[in-house]
Amino acid sequence: MTTVQDVAAFIDRTLQNEGTWYRADDVEGRLGGSLASYGASVGAVRGTVRDALRKFRDLDHDGVVFLASALWGVPKPGSRPVFERRLAAVVLLQARVGLLRxxxxxxxxxxxxxxxxxxxxxxxxxxxxxxxxxxxxxxxxxxxxxxxxxxxxxxxxxxxxxxxxxxxxx
Structure with missing residues (x-):
């Protein structure tokens, strides 16, 4: 059985692989350092969420909101929140807004x-x-x-x- 942590790990890993250092520097500079960045493009974030929703089809209401929270949080203790993970949480909620209450x-x-x-x-x-x-x-x-x-x-x-x-x- 797939867990929310499995889906979050898939999204996180994919976003890291899609990132570039120069885009990460740009995002972090634009945001004033409040969020870290992997340097993945908006299109990559959207595509990653789309792929995750296809791969992990069994996400119900609870799975969607728990996954959004997992993505919104920090990837590991002591790190900063990551812009692309948070954007992925927003894209996920956009895609599954019909499940929300x-x-x-x-x-x-x-x-x-x-x-x-x-x-x-x-x-x-x-x-x-x-x-x-x-x-x-x-x-x-x-x-x-x-x-x-x-x-x-x-x-x-x-x-x-x-x-x-x-x-x-x-």
């Missing part, structure tokens, strides 16, 4: 708080949050509005922006 908003909140760049927050809001909210039934939508209301008053500007974007799709 209102209860996943707290996970998305954590991602928004720690993204460190619009290159991650913008697609999280536009391509994950908005479709997620749009697909909710009435009962779950009311629960989601409670979360969005909390975000509106949060000191984190990304969460306030997400609340505005999400509030437009209630």
């Amino acid at each position: 209102h209860t996943d908003l707290t996970r998305i909140e954590g991602f928004l708080r720690s993204a460190h760049t619009p290159e991650l927050t913008d697609p999280l809001m536009a391509d994950v949050l908005v479709p997620l909210l749009g697909a909710l039934g009435e009962k779950d939508r009311r629960r989601a509005v409670t979360v969005l209301d909390r975000w509106k008053a949060d000191p984190d500007r990304q969460l306030r922006a997400a609340a505005r974007i999400g509030g437009n799709h209630e």
